[in-house]
Amino acid sequence: MDVPVDIVWFGEERSRDITLVGGKAASLSLLAAHHRVPPGFCLTTAAYDAWDRTARPAHRPAQPPLPRSLHTKLRDAYAELGRRCGADPLRVAVRSSAIDEDGAAASFAGQHETFLNIVGVDAVTEALIGCWSSGRSQRALAYREGSGLDANGIHLAVLVQQLVPADAAAVVFSADPVSGRRDEVVIDANFGLGESIVGGSVTPDAYRVDKRSGAVVDRSIGSKAVMHIPVPGGTREIPVPRPLRTQPALTDEQCTSCADLACSLETEMGHPVDIECAFHDGQLYLLQCRAITRLPTDPNETRASDRDGEPDTGYDRHETRRQPHQA
Amino acid sequence: MTDSHAAPMTPMPIPAPEDFPVQWSQEEEAQLHWIRDRMHFPQTVSPALDLFFEAHNAGFVHAFALYEMPLEALVLRRINGYAYNAVVPRKLTHDEMAAMGKRAQQNLGAAMMRSAQHWNDELLPEVKDHLRFWQDADLEGATLDELLELAAETRRRWTRLWEIHFELMVPTLLAGSLFQETYADLFGAERAFDAFTLLQGFGNKTTEINIALWRLARSADEDVRATILGTDPAAVAALLRESESGRRFLASFEDYLQAYGRRSETWELNRPSWIEDPTPVWRMLREHLSQPDADPAAELARLADQREAALADTRASLTGYPQPVVDHFEAMLRAAQDGAVLSEDHGFYIDFEGAYHVRRVLLEFGRRMAEAGALASTDDITMLTLDEVLASVREQPFVDRRGLVEERRRDLAHFGALQEPEMVGTRQPGPPPEDPVGRAIGRFFGTPPQASADPEVLNGHAGSPGVVRGVARVARSLSEAQDVRRGEILVTTMTAPSWTPLFGTVAGVVTDTGGALSHSAVVAREYGIPAVVGTLRATTLIRDGQLIEIDGSAGTVRLVERTSDLA
Numbered sequence: 001m002d003v004p005v006d007i008v009w010f011g012e013e014r015s016r017d018i019t020l021v022g023g024k025a026a027s028l029s030l031l032a033a034h035h036r037v038p039p040g041f042c043l044t045t046a047a048y049d050a051w052d053r054t055a056r057p058a059h060r061p062a063q064p065p066l067p068r069s070l071h072t073k074l075r076d077a078y079a080e081l082g083r084r085c086g087a088d089p090l091r092v093a094v095r096s097s098a099i100d101e102d103g104a105a106a107s108f109a110g111q112h113e114t115f116l117n118i119v120g121v122d123a124v125t126e127a128l129i130g131c132w133s134s135g136r137s138q139r140a141l142a143y144r145e146g147s148g149l150d151a152n153g154i155h156l157a158v159l160v161q162q163l164v165p166a167d168a169a170a171v172v173f174s175a176d177p178v179s180g181r182r183d184e185v186v187i188d189a190n191f192g193l194g195e196s197i198v199g200g201s202v203t204p205d206a207y208r209v210d211k212r213s214g215a216v217v218d219r220s221i222g223s224k225a226v227m228h229i230p231v232p233g234g235t236r237e238i239p240v241p242r243p244l245r246t247q248p249a250l251t252d253e254q255c256t257s258c259a260d261l262a263c264s265l266e267t268e269m270g271h272p273v274d275i276e277c278a279f280h281d282g283q284l285y286l287l288q289c290r291a292i293t294r295l296p297t298d299p300n301e302t303r304a305s306d307r308d309g310e311p312d313t314g315y316d317r318h319e320t321r322r323q324p325h326q327a
Numbered sequence: 328m329t330d331s332h333a334a335p336m337t338p339m340p341i342p343a344p345e346d347f348p349v350q351w352s353q354e355e356e357a358q359l360h361w362i363r364d365r366m367h368f369p370q371t372v373s374p375a376l377d378l379f380f381e382a383h384n385a386g387f388v389h390a391f392a393l394y395e396m397p398l399e400a401l402v403l404r405r406i407n408g409y410a411y412n413a414v415v416p417r418k419l420t421h422d423e424m425a426a427m428g429k430r431a432q433q434n435l436g437a438a439m440m441r442s443a444q445h446w447n448d449e450l451l452p453e454v455k456d457h458l459r460f461w462q463d464a465d466l467e468g469a470t471l472d473e474l475l476e477l478a479a480e481t482r483r484r485w486t487r488l489w490e491i492h493f494e495l496m497v498p499t500l501l502a503g504s505l506f507q508e509t510y511a512d513l514f515g516a517e518r519a520f521d522a523f524t525l526l527q528g529f530g531n532k533t534t535e536i537n538i539a540l541w542r543l544a545r546s547a548d549e550d551v552r553a554t555i556l557g558t559d560p561a562a563v564a565a566l567l568r569e570s571e572s573g574r575r576f577l578a579s580f581e582d583y584l585q586a587y588g589r590r591s592e593t594w595e596l597n598r599p600s601w602i603e604d605p606t607p608v609w610r611m612l613r614e615h616l617s618q619p620d621a622d623p624a625a626e627l628a629r630l631a632d633q634r635e636a637a638l639a640d641t642r643a644s645l646t647g648y649p650q651p652v653v654d655h656f657e658a659m660l661r662a663a664q665d666g667a668v669l670s671e672d673h674g675f676y677i678d679f680e681g682a683y684h685v686r687r688v689l690l691e692f693g694r695r696m697a698e699a700g701a702l703a704s705t706d707d708i709t710m711l712t713l714d715e716v717l718a719s720v721r722e723q724p725f726v727d728r729r730g731l732v733e734e735r736r737r738d739l740a741h742f743g744a745l746q747e748p749e750m751v752g753t754r755q756p757g758p759p760p761e762d763p764v765g766r767a768i769g770r771f772f773g774t775p776p777q778a779s780a781d782p783e784v785l786n787g788h789a790g791s792p793g794v795v796r797g798v799a800r801v802a803r804s805l806s807e808a809q810d811v812r813r814g815e816i817l818v819t820t821m822t823a824p825s826w827t828p829l830f831g832t833v834a835g836v837v838t839d840t841g842g843a844l845s846h847s848a849v850v851a852r853e854y855g856i857p858a859v860v861g862t863l864r865a866t867t868l869i870r871d872g873q874l875i876e877i878d879g880s881a882g883t884v885r886l887v888e889r890t891s892d893l894a
Contacts, residue, residue, distance in 0.1 A: 167650040191649045230647050241509035243763060244655045246432070281650075 004046035006070055007077050010039060020044045022097030022157035027289055034268070035261070035286045039084055040092070040161030041077050043070075045099065048132055048156050066125055074128065075121045081162065089119050091163040091230060094127035096134060099155040116193065117163050117230035124160060131158045164285045165230050166278035168249045169194035173292060174262040175272035176208075180296030182272065184217065185209040185259040189249040191240055192227030194276050194287065201237065202226055205249050209259035216252045224249065250279075257284050265289050339754040347742075349406055349751050356404075359413035361752040364403060366772060366840035368410035369803055369820035371743045373597040374735060375689055375709035378482070379682070380404055386489030390497045394438065396431040396764065397424045406751060408742045413752065428762055435764070438498035439505075440658060443665035446673070450491045454676045457484045461684035466691040471720065474691060478717060481688050488681045495673055499666040503844050504767035506663035509656060514644070519843075520792040520880065523852045524637040525660060526667040528630030532675035533827055536587045537623040540608070540828075543583050544615035551576045552616055560609035584608065590679035591686075592805040592825040597709035600683045610809055611828045621831060630853065670849070674824050692716050701725035702732065710735045770842040776861055776882070783889060785868055787837070789882035790848035790858030795835040796876040796887060799869045805829075816877060818869050822847045830854040835877045837865045837884055851879070859884050 008015045015021055015029035021042040028037050047070055054064045066074070082090035094115040113134035115127035170189040175182045188197050188204040196202045203222035210217045224245045228235045250258070258277060261284060265273045272295055276288040338358065343349050351357040380403045387401045400415040419427065438445070461484075464477055503526075510522035547555065551573055554566050564580075567573030588601035588608070601608050615621070638660075645653050693708030701719055702708060708716065710732040719726035776786040797816040802808035805826055811817055816835040819826075823846065830836070830850050836858040838847045843860070851858035857879030859865075865884065869875060874888040 165647055165649075191651055227649065227652075229649065239512040241512040241652065241655060241659075243436075243505045243509055243659065244652065247651075247655075249651070 004050070005044055006047040006050070007041055007043060007073050009041045009077075010037065015042060019099060019155070020046065020157065021159075022099050022155070024095065024097035024288065025157055025159045026097075028159070028161075028286075031265070031268075031286055031289055035265075036283060037286050038093075038162040038164050039081060040159055041081060042097065043074070043128060043158040043160070045155040045157050048158075051129075051132060064129075066129065071125065074125060078121050078124055078160065081160065085162045087162075091117050091119050091165070092124060093159075093161050093163045094118050094124060094131060095159045095161065096131040097157045097159045099157075116195070116235045117165075117233065119232065123233060128158050128160075132156055163230060164278045164280045164287070166193050166285075167191070167280055168254070169197060169276070169278040169287075170250065170258050171197050171274065171276055172258045172262040173272070173274045174266040175292060175295060175298070177274070177292055177295060180298045181300065182298045183211050183300065185211060185262050187250070187255055187258050188222075189255075189258075190222070190224050190227055191244070191249050192229050193235055194278060195228040195235060196224075196226060196237070198276065201228075207250065207255045209255050211259070211263060214256045214259060216255045219248065221246060221248055254279060254284075261286060341748075341750050341752055341754055343751055344748055346745055347407060347748055347751075357752060359402075359415060359752045360755045361404075361406065361411040361413045361750060363747060363749050364410045364412045366821045366845065367594055367823075369839075371408035371739050372405060372410050372595060373709040373739075374405070374712045374715075375596045376410075376594075377405060377712045378485070378685065378689075379594060379596065380410075381482075382486040382489040385486045386491075386493040389490035390493035393494060394431050394434040394497060395427055396435075396497075397427040398764075407747065408739045409747045411751065416755075428764075432763060435498045435501050439502040439662040439666070442495060442499055442502070442662065442669060446495055446669055450495055451676070454488060454491060454681075457488055458676065458680055458684065460484060461687070464688075466687060469691075471695070474695075475717065475720070478688060478692070478713065481685060482713070485681060485685055488677045492673060492677045495669060499669050500771055500844065501764060501767045502659070502662035502666040503670075504770050505763060506659040507770065507843065508763075508766070509659045513648075513652070513656065514641075519789070520852070521637060521641075523791075523849075524634055525641065526634075526663055527853055528627055528632070528634045529664065529668050530627060531668045531671035533671040533824060534623065534627055536675075537828060537831075538627070539583060539587060540611055541615050541621075541623050543579055544612050545619075546579060547576055547612075547616065548572050555609065555613055556616055560606045560613070563609050564605070580605070580608075589683040590675075590825060591682070593823050594678060594682065596682060596686045596689060597706070600686065602683075607805070607809075607825070614828065614832060618831075623831070626854075630855075667849070671824070678824070689713070689716070692720060696720065696725055696728065699725045701727050701729070703729050707732045767844075770844040772840070772842060772845075774842065774861070776863065779883075783886045785862050785865060785884040785886070787859040787862035787865070787882045787884065788842055789880055790836070790838070790841075790843060790845075790860035791851035791856060792880040793835075793855075793857035794876065794878045794880075795857045796874065797834045799837075799871065799873045799875045800833075801866055801869055801871040803866060816875060818865050818875075819847075820866055821845070822850070824850075826850075830856060835879065836860075837862060837869070837875075837877055839863055839865050 005014060005020065008021060010029045010032045016026050018026040021029065021044055025042045031037055050067055050070060051064065054067055078090070078092070081092070082088045096113055113131045115130060118124050118127045168189055168191050170187050171194065173186040176184055176186050185208070187207040187209065189207065190196050190202055190204045197204045202224050204224060205222045206220045207216055208218040209215065224240045226237045227240050228237050261277060262273060262275050265275060269289070269291065272292045273289050274292050275286060275290075278285050278287055384400060384402045388399065391398050391400065397417055397419065398414055399417045401412060402415060403410055403412045417424070417427070460480070466474070466477070469477060506526075507519065507522050511519050514521065550570060551567065554573065555563055558566055564577060567577050584602050584605060588605065591598040591600045592607065645656060689708050690705055693702060693705035696702040696708065696716070696719065697705045701724070707728075711719075711728055715728065715731070719728055776788060779786040795816065797814055799818045800808070800811040800815045801818045802811065803820055805823075808817060808819065808826065808829055811829060811833055813832050814834045816837060817829065817833040818837045820839045821841060822829075822836070822838065827850050831854060833856065835856050836847055836851050838845070838858070838860045839862055841847055841860045845860055848858055848860050857877050859877050859879055859882050862884065869884070869886070873886065876885045876887050877883070878885075
């Protein structure tokens with residue numbers, strides 16, 4: 001490549017280049033071929049480098065502005081995304097996508113910024129710079145150091161994606177991250193955007209779906225005191241109406257759809273995954289997909305291993321042994 | 328696992344005041360926590376009202392069983408002439424109670440979504456059948472045996488009317504409460520009253536009565552107008568009979584009474600209906616004639632416009648909310664809007680017309696007993712329970728009840744003069760259940776207000792928004808309230824639906840009892856006047872004629888003129 005590429009679209013060949021767009025975006029772009037992923041584009045690591053260079057070396061401000069040419073490209077891409085989604089102005093999510101991120105070694109969960117419900121090119125620009133700056137925050141640097149990653153080698157791509165104004169959102173594990181069981185899908189869900197589940201601000205509903213039959217085998221309705229909804233320029237945490245808290249956020253049918261999605265991703269990836277997804281207007285959108293880090297040994301397999309006299313194989317080495325339920 | 332809510336506390340018998348001895352007919356009754364029901368019965372009640380209590384209690388048993396509620400009954404009874412109520416819980420374990428509570432929520436949730444349809448298609452036709460039975464009954468022409476048969480039938484049908492009453496009203500009340508909770512959670516407690524704007528301005532039987540009366544007032548010509556405005560209400564009819572136009576007006580007035588006059592001012596059976604004594608109707612006519620511009624139909628249309636505008640705003644602010652939340656809001660709104668109409672309409676047929684017919688049956692016994700010398704007057708019949716009446720007329724000659732009536736009157740006068748206790752019986756262990764049904768009951772009957780640190784401020788509950796300053800008119804009954812003038816603030820124990828027309832006259836309302844869903848609060852919001860409800864002590868602390876300022880949004884009453892400065 002002679003000229004560094006600043007922006008690539010989901011679906012383009014280069015959008016699967018992990019060194020260019022980071023783990024999260026590369027993974028989503030790959031998934032977008034077979035799953036309903038909200039459309040979007042990436043500001044690549046090359047764009048980050050161009051921005052990062054602008055104020056070097058001496059008086060580097062914490063958040064230098066965007067170079068003019070990059071700003072023009074961003075403006076055009078945002079307008080194009082609006083056309084593709086049929087919305088003007090388009091509400092987008094602006095997410096960090098670091099190199100190394102979403103790899104099996106470290107999850108980077110919550111280390112980099114995400115901005116939801118951003119509307120207008122100025123706000124998108126601001127969010128972009130916010131994401132890039134977060135890669136250099138003390139917290140992010142400490143995390144890198146703790147994970148044995150190169151503190152100087154910060155390469156942060158940013159993903160600009162249509163925002164799904166979720167009716168309900170879910171975090172789905174294709175294996176039980178606590179017990180290690182591989183035969184059940186575990187789902188946490190709440191009304192509204194997924195932030196309340198990921199951020200831990202509520203006790204969400206918890207469902208377990210049997211992988212083979214796709215049936216909901218356990219349901220515990222969480223207290224769901226609050227939910228996150230998109231408001232102009234961001235999101236807001238508001239109470240879930242008290243009479244609605246005792247109602248499940250997902251129907252059984254929706255739980256099965258979530259489980260199906262997680263199982264097919266597990267098959268594609270070749271390892272257990274955790275995904276974030278959201279329902280809007282009856283459609284299930286895939287928002288994120290990662291390997292489950294530090295998954296305990298499958299207790300079913302441990303018993304089998306004990307019988308065979310084989311040693312415990314430890315973490316992160318289990319393939320799914322059964323074919324997931326397929327519609 | 329420990330559960331702090333289930334912290335066991337033994338039941339505590341409540342010591343009865345020396346001057347208020349309580350005789351329990353059954354040991355179980357002594358075990359209940361009886362709370363004085365000032366909201367429906369601010370004054371002493373007649374023994375005849377036991378017939379109402381019997382129907383009321385059976386009605387609650389029916390509704391609680393129908394919806395599988397963890398309560399067995401909500402019972403009313405007469406204790407030394409005062410009405411007290413108590414909740415009878417089912418004897419269940421904590422887990423059974425929780426499981427039943429869940430089923431009840433489901434059953435009630437389903438019922439509230441179809442309450443209007445249920446009422447219109449099934450319940451109201453049945454109610455009208457029962458009312459027709461009484462309309463068609465020839466009371467005066469009946470033999471004694473036929474009258475006894477009619478009494479048994481009356482008991483049966485009235486009980487059925489109250490089963491219908493609570494079958495309808497339990498989910499309806501819950502719908503109003505859940506809608507209020509949903510609205511407050513979505514838009515903040517500070518906008519709580521906007522929730523009620525979305526329920527206002529629907530025509531119902533109460534607004535129909537007012538509009539019909541206003542039209543009647545408009546039909547009066549100059550002479551009739553002058554006669555009504557210038558004559559004591561009790562003497563108006565006789566004067567009108569003297570002129571041609573007066574007689575024409577009287578004929579319309581009679582039609583009005585036939586359509587809407589089967590009611591009295593309270594749930595009591597000892598008060599005449601409008602048909603028996605139309606004085607309250609003449610008073611209201613007078614009010615309409617002196618306020619020719621206060622068109623209740625136009626006012627209703629204004630409230631409906633206000634509602635639709637508020638609804639458009641509310642829906643706009645729900646844009647972008649998760650669809651299940653929007654769907655939930657719309658479902659609750661529909662249930663609460665239906666409930667707002669039903670909570671007025673059912674009363675017209677069941678609470679009032681039903682009671683009117685029961686009273687007529689009682690009066691027929693009274694007439695015959697008075698003729699036979701077993702009573703001093705027809706009206707004394709309400710000093711007896713129906714069982715005492717039946718026992719008397721089954722003997723030949725009738726058992727003389729005059730002595731018993733005298734004794735009852737003395738007792739009522741004695742107890743009526745003293746301050747009755749707020750509670751009797753046994754205080755129940757543990758806190759009241761914290762569930763949607765418990766919260767709904769609190770919003771209807773009211774919960775104790777926070778004590779006020781400022782001696783010039785009396786705390787209650789927010790009933791209807793707005794701030795107003797005016798002269799307090801303290802009235803404990805509808806007849807006392809008749810003297811209230813335009814711009815004054817009505818201070819009362821509670822208001823029944825028959826008080827509704829007064830809300831067009833007063834500038835604000837303060838009550839001792841009730842919560843945001845009580846009748847006084849609902850009607851004050853309909854009339855757009857501030858109301859503070861559930862103060863417990865307004866009628867004792869505020870002096871008649873004292874200048875006060877009420878804040879219906881904060882739920883506070885300020886004594887502008889200090890009580891100590893008053894003569």
